[in-house]
Amino acid sequence: MTPGTTPAEDRRRFRRTLVRVLLVQAIAVALLWLLQYRYSG
Amino acid sequence: MHPINWIIVVAYIAYVVIDGIRRAKGTKELEGYFLANRSLPWWAVGLSVMATQLSAVTMIGTTGQGATDGMRFIQFYFGLPIAMVVLGVTLVPFLHGARVFTAYEYLERRLNPATRTLASFLFLCSRGASVGVIIAAPAVVFSAVFGWTLPYAVALIGVPTVLYTMIGGVQAVTWADVKQMVLIVFSLLAIVIVLLVQLPVAPGEALSIAGATGRLRTFDFSFNLTDTYTFWSGVIGGFFLMMSYFGTDQSQVQRYLTARSVPEARTSLLMSAYWKIPLQALVLMIGVLIFVFYLFQAPPLLFNPAHESAVRAEAGAEYGALESRFNEAWTERESAARTLAVSEGAAGVAAAERFRASEDIANGVRTEALDLANRVTGQPSRDVNYIVPHFVLTYLPIGLAGLFIAAIMAAAMSSISSELNSLSTVSVIDFYRRWLRPDATDAHFLMVSKFTTAFWGLIACVVATYAATLGSLIEVVNRFGSFFYGSILGVFLLAMIPFVKPWPAFFALIAGMVAVATVSFGAPSISFLWHNVIGVFTVLLAGILLSVVAGTRGAGANPG
Numbered sequence: 330m331t332p333g334t335t336p337a338e339d340r341r342r343f344r345r346t347l348v349r350v351l352l353v354q355a356i357a358v359a360l361l362w363l364l365q366y367r368y369s370g
Numbered sequence: 371m372h373p374i375n376w377i378i379v380v381a382y383i384a385y386v387v388i389d390g391i392r393r394a395k396g397t398k399e400l401e402g403y404f405l406a407n408r409s410l411p412w413w414a415v416g417l418s419v420m421a422t423q424l425s426a427v428t429m430i431g432t433t434g435q436g437a438t439d440g441m442r443f444i445q446f447y448f449g450l451p452i453a454m455v456v457l458g459v460t461l462v463p464f465l466h467g468a469r470v471f472t473a474y475e476y477l478e479r480r481l482n483p484a485t486r487t488l489a490s491f492l493f494l495c496s497r498g499a500s501v502g503v504i505i506a507a508p509a510v511v512f513s514a515v516f517g518w519t520l521p522y523a524v525a526l527i528g529v530p531t532v533l534y535t536m537i538g539g540v541q542a543v544t545w546a547d548v549k550q551m552v553l554i555v556f557s558l559l560a561i562v563i564v565l566l567v568q569l570p571v572a573p574g575e576a577l578s579i580a581g582a583t584g585r586l587r588t589f590d591f592s593f594n595l596t597d598t599y600t601f602w603s604g605v606i607g608g609f610f611l612m613m614s615y616f617g618t619d620q621s622q623v624q625r626y627l628t629a630r631s632v633p634e635a636r637t638s639l640l641m642s643a644y645w646k647i648p649l650q651a652l653v654l655m656i657g658v659l660i661f662v663f664y665l666f667q668a669p670p671l672l673f674n675p676a677h678e679s680a681v682r683a684e685a686g687a688e689y690g691a692l693e694s695r696f697n698e699a700w701t702e703r704e705s706a707a708r709t710l711a712v713s714e715g716a717a718g719v720a721a722a723e724r725f726r727a728s729e730d731i732a733n734g735v736r737t738e739a740l741d742l743a744n745r746v747t748g749q750p751s752r753d754v755n756y757i758v759p760h761f762v763l764t765y766l767p768i769g770l771a772g773l774f775i776a777a778i779m780a781a782a783m784s785s786i787s788s789e790l791n792s793l794s795t796v797s798v799i800d801f802y803r804r805w806l807r808p809d810a811t812d813a814h815f816l817m818v819s820k821f822t823t824a825f826w827g828l829i830a831c832v833v834a835t836y837a838a839t840l841g842s843l844i845e846v847v848n849r850f851g852s853f854f855y856g857s858i859l860g861v862f863l864l865a866m867i868p869f870v871k872p873w874p875a876f877f878a879l880i881a882g883m884v885a886v887a888t889v890s891f892g893a894p895s896i897s898f899l900w901h902n903v904i905g906v907f908t909v910l911l912a913g914i915l916l917s918v919v920a921g922t923r924g925a926g927a928n929p930g
Contacts, residue, residue, distance in 0.1 A: 358647075
């Protein structure tokens with residue numbers, strides 16, 4: 330747990346961060362997929 | 371190389387060393403020398419984390435891999451972003467909050483001295499050898515490309531790095547990493563722009579040609595334990611590898627222990643979570659574009675200039691015959707590539723077929739040439755690492771070539787400095803201070819720390835000189851690391867479980883390493899990425915079972 334925060338705050342922050350990171354990675358993976366789909370068939 | 375390029379390389383080395391020495395001011399005591407008094411901002415730590423992971427192998431090896439194998443290597447990193455988020459709520463708050471110098475110190479606090487000593491000893495063995503390999507990779511290329519002797523190339527990379535790391539401590543390492551990372555990204559973007567300008571076809575046409583050879587096929591969803599580069603080995607095996615690397619390897623842990631607070635340490639790791647995959651995509655795409663570039667500009671038959679001159683001297687007639695066959699194949703391939711670039715529909719399919727056939731013929735001749743080089747020199751002749759240096763030195767404008775060579779050195783130095791710094795920290799904190807001189811003064815430890823940095827630098831240079839001549843040694847070093855990486859992560863996770871007791875955790879660590887060694891020797895075809903998964907779960911299972919069997923549940927060791 331992060332010093333100075335409650336477990337509930339920690340869980341909320343973790344969920345928010347996880348969603349943000351996954352969203353950015355999903356965009357990166359989608360672009361790579363598009364590249365493969367468009368040019369490799 | 372043009373004198374202006376050399377001036378840029380020398381200016382870069384001088385700047386990094388002088389700036390590093392200047393930063394020695396804030397390192398008058400041990401906490402300043404090893405942890406910068408835990409005062410560094412998240413963005414500097416984040417760039418240092420990325421620079422430590424990105425070595426010269428990325429600059430010359432991964433770009434070369436992009437040219438020969440395409441984009442699929444990127445799957446290796448698919449587990450990294452999730453690992454960073456999970457570390458942010460598990461090991462990072464534990465380690466930063468514990469106010470330790472090394473990750474292994476925490477193991478003694480929570481478990482026992484034996485576990486700490488074994489984990490730190492394994493770190494010293496693997497990192498001590500791998501830092502030599504990190505020097506060897508660019509040194510071998512530089513010695514072949516510039517005609518230097520190998521010890522000279524090793525010294526050119528190793529000595530300045532040891533100098534600023536030894537004098538300036540972690541402050542010098544981190545701020546040098548920041549500048550090196552900026553230089554690396556700038557030079558990568560510059561090389562992309564130059565490639566796009568110099569290609570005789572439009573970017574979309576270049577991608578069509580690369581796609582026809584399968585180099586843009588990024589995803590492989592087959593579940594195959596023997597293939598390192600599949601979606602599943604990257605997501606699952608890569609997740610545990612990155613958890614081990616960023617969560618338990620002192621060379622990375624020490625980066626974020628210098629952060630001002632737990633949230634800043636966490637944010638520094640998230641920088642990698644966001645940017646590592648796009649950066650690797652850029653590196654691999656450079657390789658793909660260089661592959662397309664050499665479809666329209668005649669490449670050498672052998673990219674390693676040292677091998678080429680040796681083959682010409684020893685087997686000139688045979689090599690000459692191969693060259694004329696290669697030139698024929700290249701001419702046909704270039705014509706096929708130009709047709710493919712402007713073809714669509716059914717004509718595009720036929721053009722792609724013709725292009726692939728000509729590509730196979732050209733590759734066949736190149737394979738024969740590589741076999742000949744192997745016979746003549748008696749050395750491994752794979753020349754993936756020489757493709758990008760050849761392009762840089764032959765086709766990049768004056769100034770930019772020097773900048774890219776400086777960036778290759780920056781990538782090597784940023785990894786070497788972090789590793790030397792962490793090797794010194796573990797040597798002093800986990801061995802010297804723990805077992806030999808627990809009561810010595812801070813000034814004494816500071817002096818010993820500088821000495822051990824120089825000592826590990828010397829070891830690294832010696833390993834680099836021998837690793838370069840023994841190609842298989844590099845593989846041995848990488849394989850050795852995979853024996854215990856997952857197991858050490860397992861023991862750190864055990865340390866976070868309240869009812870796990872010290873000795874069960876120690877024996878679980880041993881059991882994990884035995885399990886991985888058994889799989890490694892019993893089923894050598896299984897990819898090393900899965901070794902981490904086997905190690906983690908064996909240690910967790912053994913540690914929990916042994917603790918329960920020992921009847922110690924609820925005895926309550928404090929996990930903080």
